Amino acid sequence: MDNGKPKVAFFDFACCEGCQLTVIDSLQTHLDLLDAIEIVQFREAMSEKGENYQIAFIEGSCTRQEDEERLHKIRDQADIVVALGACAHLGGINALKNLHPLEDVRKWVYGDKAAWYDTYPARPIGAVIEVDAFIPGCPIDREEFVRVVKALLLGTKPPIPDYPVCVECKLKENVCLFDLGKICLGPVTRAGCNAICPSYGAACEGCRGLIPNPNENAMKDVLAKAGLTVEEIMSRFTMFNTYQLQERMAEEE
Amino acid sequence: MSLWILDKGAVAPLVNALRADYRVIGPQAKGPKFVFDPIEDPAQLRLDYNTTILPPKKVLQPPEERLATFSMGSEPRVAPVVEAEPTVLLGVHTCDLHAIQLLDKVFSTDYPDAHYLERRQQTIIFSIECLEPCDEHSFCKSMGTLTAGEGYDVHLTDLGLAYAADVATEAGKALLTRYGTVREATDADVRRLNEVMGAKWPRFTYRLNFDAAELPALLSMAYDHPLWDELGERCYACGACTIVCPTCYCFNVFDETNMALTEGERWRRWDSCQLDEFARVAGGENFRAARAARQRHRFMRKGKYIYEKIGELGCVGCGRCIRACIPKINIVDGFNTIHGGG
Numbered sequence: 001m002d003n004g005k006p007k008v009a010f011f012d013f014a015c016c017e018g019c020q021l022t023v024i025d026s027l028q029t030h031l032d033l034l035d036a037i038e039i040v041q042f043r044e045a046m047s048e049k050g051e052n053y054q055i056a057f058i059e060g061s062c063t064r065q066e067d068e069e070r071l072h073k074i075r076d077q078a079d080i081v082v083a084l085g086a087c088a089h090l091g092g093i094n095a096l097k098n099l100h101p102l103e104d105v106r107k108w109v110y111g112d113k114a115a116w117y118d119t120y121p122a123r124p125i126g127a128v129i130e131v132d133a134f135i136p137g138c139p140i141d142r143e144e145f146v147r148v149v150k151a152l153l154l155g156t157k158p159p160i161p162d163y164p165v166c167v168e169c170k171l172k173e174n175v176c177l178f179d180l181g182k183i184c185l186g187p188v189t190r191a192g193c194n195a196i197c198p199s200y201g202a203a204c205e206g207c208r209g210l211i212p213n214p215n216e217n218a219m220k221d222v223l224a225k226a227g228l229t230v231e232e233i234m235s236r237f238t239m240f241n242t243y244q245l246q247e248r249m250a251e252e253e
Numbered sequence: 254m255s256l257w258i259l260d261k262g263a264v265a266p267l268v269n270a271l272r273a274d275y276r277v278i279g280p281q282a283k284g285p286k287f288v289f290d291p292i293e294d295p296a297q298l299r300l301d302y303n304t305t306i307l308p309p310k311k312v313l314q315p316p317e318e319r320l321a322t323f324s325m326g327s328e329p330r331v332a333p334v335v336e337a338e339p340t341v342l343l344g345v346h347t348c349d350l351h352a353i354q355l356l357d358k359v360f361s362t363d364y365p366d367a368h369y370l371e372r373r374q375q376t377i378i379f380s381i382e383c384l385e386p387c388d389e390h391s392f393c394k395s396m397g398t399l400t401a402g403e404g405y406d407v408h409l410t411d412l413g414l415a416y417a418a419d420v421a422t423e424a425g426k427a428l429l430t431r432y433g434t435v436r437e438a439t440d441a442d443v444r445r446l447n448e449v450m451g452a453k454w455p456r457f458t459y460r461l462n463f464d465a466a467e468l469p470a471l472l473s474m475a476y477d478h479p480l481w482d483e484l485g486e487r488c489y490a491c492g493a494c495t496i497v498c499p500t501c502y503c504f505n506v507f508d509e510t511n512m513a514l515t516e517g518e519r520w521r522r523w524d525s526c527q528l529d530e531f532a533r534v535a536g537g538e539n540f541r542a543a544r545a546a547r548q549r550h551r552f553m554r555k556g557k558y559i560y561e562k563i564g565e566l567g568c569v570g571c572g573r574c575i576r577a578c579i580p581k582i583n584i585v586d587g588f589n590t591i592h593g594g595g
Binding site: 030032033035036146149150153154159162163164166167170171173174175176178179180186187188211212213214215217218219221222 | 284488489496507512513514522525528529544580
């Protein structure tokens with residue numbers, strides 16, 4: 001029976017399901033979410049598997065041929081597809097495997113059964129199907145998830161910042177990690193996390209992806225001046241953003 | 254108005270007494286830096302601080318504040334929210350004091366800003382004379398903010414064992430005499446104050462190679478200067494320089510609704526002209542898309558545009574933008590380059 005609430009489904013691909021766990025967590029502080037939407041499919045949280053949904057949240061990256069078929073099926077059904085978290089949004093840490101020969105990676109993980117598991121380089125879901133919105137982060141920020149749901153209900157653009165983490169870090173009046181001799185990717189990484197890692201003294205690792213217009217050369221200069229080698233600099237950037245860096249390098253060639 | 258003497262040992266009792274009736278905010282340590290925050294224990298107060306990460310403007314115009322509440326539906330309702338409470342702001346350096354006077358003008362000109370003005374009206378300022386530069390990035394002397402003759406309720410100068418307290422307003426006097434233990438200054442105290450003031454000036458250096466009064470004219474010739482492209486190459490567009498600036502006041506307004514979309518709140522948050530989105534308008538056009546154009550805009554605001562608007566330079570020489578810049582863009586070097594390069 002139609003209760004007028006948008007029907008929502010959650011799906012997962014190659015991921016740790018930590019973002020879906022954060023969604024479940026958000027229900028603890030935002031019970032009214034369930035007054036506004038009807039969840040019809042959410043493997044991590046319920047047994048029912050409704051196939052009639054308008055909004056699909058997808059966690060995880062695409063790493064196999066059969067993932068593509070499933071993604072297309074979700075896209076055909078849903079009016080709105082949202083990439084949930086770094087793996088779906090960026091490829092995330094799964095894409096680290098793209099830096100190595102596929103055969104080596106499969107042997108490393110599956111040993112002598114490597115032949116049984118046919119995987120290919122990890123990609124964000126946006127590389128396979130059209131994505132209408134994304135919620136960055138590893139994991140996602142609970143409050144940002146709620147804000148995006150509200151924006152979808154209102155029919156407005158989800159309020160995902162285009163500016164770097166430094167903005168939120170400065171507004172919180174944190175001591176800059178560069179002043180403490182640490183290396184932080186905050187200047188080129190998309191904000192929206194309320195600078196949670198630097199606020200606790202840990203350097204930003206770029207899980208929310210590069211801002212749309214990052215000054216990578218300035219960042220590399222600063223990292224080089226901090227005494228990092230090219231390999232060390234690249235290892236900072238590739239933690240979550242391997243897919244984007246490889247795409248950029250391919251474009252430049 | 255009058256000169257009083259506040260023994261250093263009398264500061265903690267004064268702060269404690271004030272806390273009964275006021276929110277007391279002052280400089281305190283945060284790791285190796287300092288910040289203005291509410292004082293819970295007088296031992297936190299560090300009047301010997303060098304500079305703070307954010308300027309005391311955050312007390313008058315918080316980084317985020319609620320402006321109004323609203324409800325939707327058949328009978329929409331809007332109720333403005335002005336959040337202010339009686340506050341004593343302790344230990345404001347004179348550069349920041351000049352900046353607050355500038356903000357006072359900005360927020361009372363054209364469209365008086367009830368939120369800022371109400372908070373300002375309820376704030377009593379104890380400023381403090383700087384006897385040493387904060388560090389090598391201070392250029393207050395170049396900007397004429399090395400001391401202040403107005404803008405405070407009480408102005409303290411460290412005489413060693415005690416502070417000279419120059420009381421400028423009735424509110425300051427009432428506060429100092431009601432909550433503190435002070436005595437009137439003697440001729441000997443005045444002589445000591447004059448000595449201290451005379452000795453401080455040589456410790457500060459001019460860092461601009463020219464008179465700051467020339468800035469508006471210099472910048473009016475510098476729109477196409479090659480400096481802007483050079484800065485654009487180095488700038489991250491992270492906004493740190495403007496967020497830590499005591500005279501930057503731009504903000505963005507946004508709404509937060511409840512889940513049922515029946516009611517909500519209108520908020521504002523500090524914005525920055527250095528961010529990609531700042532000058533993006535409907536249709537997607539961005540009239541300051543290049544980082545170089547945004548850095549030029551910042552320099553123009555500080556040295557020309559604000560001057561043209563209210564008759565005062567938009568830079569007070571505190572040096573915070575220099576300290577906060579990871580790729581080390583330096584506004585003093587920039588101004589000097591424009592002066593030298595014509």
